[in-house]
Structure formats: structure tokens, C-alpha cells
Amino acid sequence: MLRFLGRKTMKSEKSVAGSTSSNLSDWSIGSIARIITRLFQFVMGLTVIGLYAQDLVKAKSAHKYADPKWVYAVFCGAFGALTSVVFMLPLVKSWIFFGVDFLIFFFYMVLFGIFGKMYMQxxxxxxxxxxxxxxxxxxxxxxxxxxxxxxxxxxxxxxxxRKERGRQSVV
Incomplete structure (x- = not known):
């Protein structure tokens, strides 16, 4: 079922971990774009944590409860940042885990809905x-x-x- 995991079928996702050369010419454009995108997701996740966590710290110092909306926001930032770091690793074919990307997209969509409704107007x-x-x-x-x-x-x-794997099994 998951035989394609071991194959290097995608040019943009080939790993360079086993190569002896460490220059960027060994990396494909797709790999560089993936790492830059995941790095940006990491930085933005840390930004979300920084923006919302300061209100949680203020609430704790005032001996008030932590609002679940802000806790959820910090969770989204932390989960997104951690996931982006894992998906940045060259040995991980992150495109296989597109469902996790959709899940985090959904988390941020809910987060934007909550705080957009509260503060945009x-x-x-x-x-x-x-x-x-x-x-x-x-x-x-x-x-x-x-x-x-x-x-x-x-x-x-x-x-x-999947399409390439299907073509290879026919030949």
C-alpha cells in the first residue's frame, strides 16, 4: 500500500543527507522552496505564540483564568511551529502528510474566525x-x-x- 514511501519519485523531494557534497547546487529548487516555506511557517508560528502568550502571562500575574481562546491561539502557533520544523527536515517527504497541513490550515481558519470576528470591526x-x-x-x-x-x-x-507509480507498474 505504501510502497512509494521508499522510492525517490519526486525530483523536488530527493534527500541530500547521504551526499558527500554540502553545497547548495546539490539541492533542487523544490527542496529549497519547501525549506524556505516551512521556515516562514515556523517564524509565523512563533509570532502567533508571542502575540497571544503575553495576554496569558498578564492573566496569570493578575490571578485570573486563562481565556480558552488565547490558549487555543498559543496551541495553534506551537503545533504549527513544531510541525514545520519536522517537515523542514530533508529526510521527511512532507508532501505525504498533506492531511496534517490541511488540519493545521483548519486550526488557523478557526483561529482567524474567532479573533477576526472579535477585533476586525x-x-x-x-x-x-x-x-x-x-x-x-x-x-x-x-x-x-x-x-x-x-x-x-x-x-x-x-x-x-501515485500517477508515476501507476505508470511504472504498467511498464
């Missing part, structure tokens, strides 16, 4: 907290689009690999 009137949360909602949207892009790319690569 809000008039900040100089309130720096509201301005920060409006910016955080836009960051959530960027994350949502990034994860959607990698999910669709992974889905396309998955079907392309």
Missing part, C-alpha cells in the same frame, strides 16, 4: 491592545493561507507520485 481609538490583536488576526490569516498552500501542494505531489 473594532475601532481601536488608540488602544494598543486592540491594535495588537487586529494585527494578530491578520497574522492568523497569513498562517492560514501558508498552510493551505502547502496542503494543496502536498496533495498535488501525492497524486503525481
Amino acid at each position: 473594532e475601532n481601536p481609538e488608540g488602544n494598543k491592545g486592540i491594535i495588537r490583536m487586529k494585527r494578530a488576526a491578520w497574522i492568523d490569516m497569513v498562517n492560514m493561507l501558508l498552510w493551505f498552500g502547502t496542503a494543496v501542494w502536498g496533495l498535488c505531489m501525492f497524486f503525481r507520485a
